[in-house]
Amino acid sequence: MNDRPPKDKNSTNSLLYRFAPLRLCVTLWGILCTLLPTLTTAQTIYTVVLGNQNYVVGSSTLRSGLFVSYDSAKSWKHIGPENLKAYSMDAVDSSEGRILYIAAGNGVHRSTDYGKSWEVVTDWRMTEVMDVLVDQRSPNYIYTATAFGFWMSRDGGDTWENPEGPLKERYCYEISNGSSSNLISVLCSSSTDSLMYYSTDTAKTWKSTGRWKAKENQHYYDFINVGNRVLIASYEERLSYYKKGSSPHFLDTVVAYPFSKPVHALDILRYYVNPRILAGTFGDGLYIWSDNKWSFAGLSNSQVWDIVVKIYSVPVEVGHEHEN
């Protein structure tokens, strides 16, 4: 029996039959090419805008708050209250974008219908909420860092408590957790410097790591891992790469960029061959790094406080107007 491919097959197929590993690679590449657009569009980008330049209280209604992009930052849609001094957001990942939280000057806002309607779930006691974090393993646990202390909810935001302890009245401005552990860490201010507190028992007890060195000589706002380097947004150097792997990190490159205002928020779009980096400036809107250059990505003059990229299993339809 002749096991050679029939002569009438085209030459490529003939080659593939001859070289099975190559055929496998091409097949995988085909699958990847089919899947990539789906993966990239499945990334939902939330950008939290504190305000715009020259805003003072009572001056005018400003378009601030939560903006969302479903098309890799090509267009933006505002969702939620428009006149909001917003600092950050989080979502219940398992809800696929249905349950959203915004941390804002006037409290925590919650939506349970993908951002169509919103409710302020806190009262007059909670103000200047700087950060909000959903415990993704127990999504009813919501943690917030406020300028007047640490607050938490055990029922998805219906009720709130300000637990006794060292964070009760301390200025807290950033809260994060480990993806696979109970660890919650909160950055707070002291009378002279920043302090890091952490808890491993759902905020029942706190330990301090003492002064947080990374903030000692540098006012740094955000960072992302890019390959073997860390991209840091700071007041002094604005945007710079540091080499990873040693402590302290060593400055690698100060990034040249076209925007005049400091960068306050960073995030990265995944599933691109070359990294696409989102940089939210404090007063100059949003920029994106792709194809080895920075491009303006909308939200003119806005003070971007936070960028959050979520990946949902169901891609969201695109088709919203550009909000530049």
Next chain:
Amino acid sequence: MNMRIKEMMLWEVGNFFLMGCVRRDMMHHVPTDTSHHIPANTSPRHTSNQRWIIILFLTALFTPHLSAQPVEEEFTGPSPEQREKALEHIAKDNRRNFHFVLAKLRMGKDTALAWRQLDSLLTEPTQDMFWTYPATAFYFYGGDLLSDEWRAKFRHVWKTWTPYRGDTENHFLMYYETLYLMAQEWPDLPGSEWFNGKSSEENFREAEEYLNHWIDETVRYGQTEWDSPRYFYFYIAPLLTLYDFAEDTTMAKRCGMMVEYLIADYAAEYLAGNYCGAHSRDGDGSVINPRNAEARSYSEFYWENSSDFILPDLAFAAMSKFRCPDIIRDIAHDRATPYTHYERKRSRAKMRYSEERYTDVYKTTYMTKDYALGSMQGGLQQPIQQHTWDITFASDKPNNTIYALHPYASAYELGMFFPEEPELMEEGILNSKASYGSEDKWIGGSPYETIVQKENILVATYTIPPGTRFGHVDFFFPASTEFMAENAEHWIVAIVGNGMASIHLEQRDSITWIEYPDKPYKRLRLWGNNIRYSVAVGNREVMNEGFSPWLRKEEAKRAKIDTASPTNPDLFNGPHLKSTYESGVLEMTCGGKKRVLDFVEGRIR
């Protein structure tokens, strides 16, 4: 019949009269589709009969025995004529805001324009709580003018537009006042009918809780935004609206008592149109020309029988049932005998760089008929707009004040009081508030300033670390100052009106006089990192009786002053106002009269 119900009935009757005065047919000209159907100018003309009806109504309304203020007390102002004059004045203003629109409609002037402006205001809400509080006042004081269509427009705004709650004491009061009254007006609505997703019941309870919290904190521990010649103005209209329209009689009464509390606080440090002494939040204009501060509009209205300084919120005060007790008027004018008045307040909430959220503020104010010398202890108690000490003269010339400051500005100060990144705020605020980062600014506190005052003598010390943005202290002198000095390097003797200030420059490196051809003041700049001066204030008669003996006497007093930081245990302590810390009770006394605001028992004694 309950006195309050009687008052409300009278109020309704009064509204009926007023409604007649501004033409009933306006009720039928309410546009249904506002984009196309704005009523034509249907401005009615006031007839003399209508004017009499207004005066009769206002006279009847404010007859003392019908007042909600329950103590046997004299209330002689503001008079119905004053109220009408205020409304007439405000009605002439064509700017677009609820005050002017309501005054126009009440007085029957340019009513077509007024309705168009109302439509525009409700279509484009802006300015957060500075929009909601006059909108709410309009809705209630002008309630009889509004058809169901207009009410629906108000309703629509509260459903769809999110006002920013703000971050100061006055912001929160305005925000929750409007939420309280609007939730009372529209009960039983679900969260989907409110901008914040909360039901009417939730909004009402939250607002009620905050308002009671604010009142309790203020009368026990002192305001955090205290004695502001500017922002005082923004407390009164929201409280008057609650006093007049809160259906809960306890809330209404407490808010009326709070108006008395705040204006009594003002009256004790009032001199000839000026809010004297240290202030939490002054303005760039009012700090160098105190008689121009917004607070004056209420002192003219409540105790000067004057309509010379009318600002828009008086439209609501003119329609309010609230009357100023004569004892407060007397406190504002009793300057025959000099007195020292002490107050204890709180700093604005400190977020960073402080282990205490609120630090105590100790005020000392020495009041005479010719001048007032007032101060607090220094340091940073408020961001940007703190006014630490001054002499205010009873002179009728402008810029009737002398004071000094260290022009301090830093990310540290901003970070202490505001939540955002300090260095970003510094960068931003230097752009938006031009004076903040200026070496020539005339307003602001400094962490390097310490003030001690006893009666008419004040000692100021500045220890400014090298490298601080500005290493100097500036004195403000009005252009009208007459200077007399034997040795200008060390002594400045400045006369303004009937007052005189002797300033001893005890420690400084050098001085520079700076004069401006186009400005109503001159500046004395003291250079150095370690600066100290003392100020003794008297009246002009001292010059006739012998300046040197007077100065020797004052210097002897100055030498005995303990320069340790002062502390006053009480919220108020002076011949006219007394309130023990945490008591919640304010006792007013003047000329044999006594009036006690007891917030614990919820009554006036």
